Amino acid sequence: xxxxxxxxxxxxxxxxxxxxxxxxxxxxxxxxxxxxxxxxxxxxxxxxxxxxxxxxxxxxxxxxxxxxxxxxxxxxxxxxxxxxxxxxxxxxxxxxxxxxxxxxxxxxxxxxxxxxxxxxxxxxxxxxxxxxxxxxxxxxxxxxxxxxxxxxxxxxxxxxxxxxxxxxxxxxxxxxxxxxxxxxxxxxxxxxxxxxxxxxxxxxxxxxxxxxxxxxxxxxxxxxxxxxxxxxxxx
Amino acid sequence: xxxxxxxxxxxxxxxxxxxxxxxxxxxxxxxxxxxxxxxxxxxxxxxxxxxxxxxxxxxxxxxxxxxxxxxxxxxxxxxxxxxxxxxxxxxxxxxxxxxxxxxxxxxxxxxxxxxxxxxxxxxxxxxxxxxxxxxxxxxxxxxxxxxxxxxxxxxxxxxxxxxxxxxxxxxxxxxxxxxxxxxxxxxxxxxxxxxxxxxxxxxxxxxxxxxxxxxxxxxxxxxxxxxxxxxxxxxxxxxxxxxxxxxxx
Numbered sequence: 252x253x254x255x256x257x258x259x260x261x262x263x264x265x266x267x268x269x270x271x272x273x274x275x276x277x278x279x280x281x282x283x284x285x286x287x288x289x290x291x292x293x294x295x296x297x298x299x300x301x302x303x304x305x306x307x308x309x310x311x312x313x314x315x316x317x318x319x320x321x322x323x324x325x326x327x328x329x330x331x332x333x334x335x336x337x338x339x340x341x342x343x344x345x346x347x348x349x350x351x352x353x354x355x356x357x358x359x360x361x362x363x364x365x366x367x368x369x370x371x372x373x374x375x376x377x378x379x380x381x382x383x384x385x386x387x388x389x390x391x392x393x394x395x396x397x398x399x400x401x402x403x404x405x406x407x408x409x410x411x412x413x414x415x416x417x418x419x420x421x422x423x424x425x426x427x428x429x430x431x432x433x434x435x436x437x438x439x440x441x442x443x444x445x446x447x448x449x450x451x452x453x454x455x456x457x458x459x460x461x462x463x464x465x466x467x468x469x470x471x472x473x474x475x476x477x478x479x480x481x482x483x484x485x486x
Numbered sequence: 487x488x489x490x491x492x493x494x495x496x497x498x499x500x501x502x503x504x505x506x507x508x509x510x511x512x513x514x515x516x517x518x519x520x521x522x523x524x525x526x527x528x529x530x531x532x533x534x535x536x537x538x539x540x541x542x543x544x545x546x547x548x549x550x551x552x553x554x555x556x557x558x559x560x561x562x563x564x565x566x567x568x569x570x571x572x573x574x575x576x577x578x579x580x581x582x583x584x585x586x587x588x589x590x591x592x593x594x595x596x597x598x599x600x601x602x603x604x605x606x607x608x609x610x611x612x613x614x615x616x617x618x619x620x621x622x623x624x625x626x627x628x629x630x631x632x633x634x635x636x637x638x639x640x641x642x643x644x645x646x647x648x649x650x651x652x653x654x655x656x657x658x659x660x661x662x663x664x665x666x667x668x669x670x671x672x673x674x675x676x677x678x679x680x681x682x683x684x685x686x687x688x689x690x691x692x693x694x695x696x697x698x699x700x701x702x703x704x705x706x707x708x709x710x711x712x713x714x715x716x717x718x719x720x721x722x723x724x725x726x727x728x729x730x731x732x733x734x735x
Contacts, residue, residue, distance in 0.1 A: 410647070414640060418630045428623040428644070431616045432651050435658035442662070464658055475650055479643045 262353040269344075269357025273331060274364065282330055283365045287323050291369055294319040295376050305382065310451050312381040313444035316373045317400070317437050320366065324404055324433075325426050327365055328412035331358065336417040341484055351481035355409055359476070363405035370397050377448075388455045389447035396447065396458065399465035400440035406472040407432050414483045439464040497708035502701060509697035516694050519687040533599035538687055540592040542695035543585045544614075550582025550699065551621060551648075558645035561638055569714070570707075572638035575645060576628050577706035579621050581699055586618045609663055613656040620648050634714055 277283055298315045302308055308315075335341040344354055374393070377383050385393065411428050415421040439461040445451065446458025498506075520538035527534035557575035561567060593611070594604040605611065628641045 414627070414644070415630075418632075424623075424626055424630075427619075427626060431620045431623065431655070432647070434616060435654045438658045438662045460661070464654075464661065468654055471650055471654065475647060479647065482639055483643055 260349050262350050265349050265353035266357040266360070269354050270361045273358060273361030276331075276334060277361075277365060283327060283369065287326050287330075287365075288369060288372055290326065291319045291323045291373055292376060294322060295373065295380060299380060308381040309383055309448075312377045312383045313448055313450055314437075314441045315381070316370070316377050316444060317440045319373055320370055320404070321430070321433060321437065323369055324366065324408050325429065327362060328408040328429075329422060329425060331362065332412045332416040332421075341413075341416060345484060351484065352477040355413070355477050355480035358412075359402075359405040359409040359473075362408055363401050366401045366404060367397060370401065383448040383450065385448060386455070389449065392455055392458045392462075393444060393447040395462055396440055396443040396465065399462055399469055400436050400443075402469035403436050403465055403472060404433060406469060406476045407436075410472065410476040410480055410483070413480050416484065435464060435468055439468070497705045497712070502704050505697055505701045505704070509694055509701055512690055512694035512697060516687060516691045519683065519690065524684045524687050525681060530600055533596055534684075536592050536596040536599075538691045540589060540596060541688060542691040543588040543592065545692055546695045546699045547582050547586040547589050547614075547617075549696070550578045550585060550703075551617065553578040553703075554582065554621075554624075554645050555649050558642035561642045562646070567635070567638065569634060569638060569711075572634075572642065573707040573710040573714075574703070576625075576641065576710060577703045579624055579628075579645070580706060581702045583618065583621050583625060585695070585699070586614065586621065590615065590618060607663065609656060609660040612659045613652065616655045616659075617652060620651065624648060634717075 295315060298311075298319075299308055302311065332341070335344075345351065374397075378385060407429065411425060411432070415425050415428070418424065442453075443458040443461040443465070446453045446455050446461075449455070516538055520535050524535070524538075526532055554575045557571045557578065561571035561575065564571065593614075597606065598604050624641060624644050627644045628637055630637070630640065632640070
């Protein structure tokens with residue numbers, strides 16, 4: 252793919268440029284650390300208020316972590332694309348003649364890194380607030396689960412974020428479109444995390460079956476997203 | 487443009503009138519036979535009559551979503567990007583969402599009478615509910631602002647993504663249920679022996695609902711064409727008005 256000046260731009264360069272741009276915006280604005288993280292933490296505390304039972308909290312901790320992650324995902328995706336569309340940056344990228352699949356991967360990796368940082372804090376919060384136990388075997392499963400589930404969420408989030416970017420009512424449309432799509436991630440990641448925590452007597456080995464589903468999900472939407480993203484943000 | 491609009495302002499043709507009249511006749515037969523002529527079920531009693539609405543509407547909903555996917559794929563693949571495919575996809579999804587709502591409502595009423603519960607977390611039910619929400623999202627995407635081409639491209643891609651999503655949702659729900667509990671739902675596909683008249687009424691229901699579906703989709707995609715034409719006409723007249731202003735100055 253050649254850009255406006257006719258020179259060829261390597262995909263890797265586009266990916267890293269978009270990734271670094273998104274991370275730099277976060278570093279300067281600190282929206283994830285100053286707003287989304289406290290929000291996710293508050294959601295965890297609110298769940299504790301609503302459920303009001305230590306045993307129940309320990310049992311459902313895995314689901315709460317992933318629900319809080321999903322709620323935060325909407326906020327991060329909307330914020331990321333709101334910045335891109337506000338000054339017509341997405342339009343500029345589109346007409347720059349660079350590979351839009353590379354833009355997709357750049358944005359998805361940036362989103363994944365933000366989500367991973369968020370999930371680490373949420374998991375620590377669950378250990379502290381909900382008193383879940385984490386063995387060494389469980390930790391390996393949990394790290395794998397976080398990586399696979401986050402990849403899937405990042406691909407889907409970027410794809411649908413691109414679709415709703417610049418549209419009126421995107422704040423409400425994005426959750427409507429995203430929630431049904433990420434249902435398999437919620438189910439699989441919750442079950443795998445439950446197995447890692449040993450919630451409700453679950454064995455660590457039970458969790459690995461779900462990692463397969465998370466990997467398939469990430470692969471399907473990674474490929475589907477890279478193919479569809481360009482035509483979704485294209486005018 | 488106004489001539490085109492006038493020429494196409496009626497959405498009925500002889501074919502749709504024949505389909506409409508036939509569907510009224512078939513549906514009237516289904517109502518009479520379903521409510522009065524067919525016997526009660528030995529186990530389910532009167533509640534079995536819900537089946538004559540529930541099964542055909544579920545069949546139509548799935549058929550409609552398959553049509554939407556095929557029409558969307560055709561729009562994406564075809565070089566001309568004919569807007570007919572897009573309108574057909576949209577009309578089919580709208581009608582499908584309506585029939586899916588009928589399926590869910592009649593299904594939960596039947597469930598209350600038969601299982602004692604409005605809802606069971608059965609894989610098929612859960613996938614159906616997700617399909618319903620997914621296509622409500624699809625219809626919301628169709629209503630996003632933008633040109634007709636943008637609408638067609640966005641919605642075609644979303645319809646294709648739904649095709650990817652639904653098997654994943656279904657598989658994950660099946661896995662979720664199978665690991666956590668056995669089948670809790672009475673299996674209606676087991677040893678069900680059906681009275682001949684009941685079977686014929688059910689078959690008539692499927693035929694009647696299919697005719698209604700075809701009739702609705704044909705009319706809906708024509709009204710969509712009229713809306714698109716009217717929008718274009720509005721744009722054309724606005725351009726003419728601006729030009730007139732420019733030449734007056």
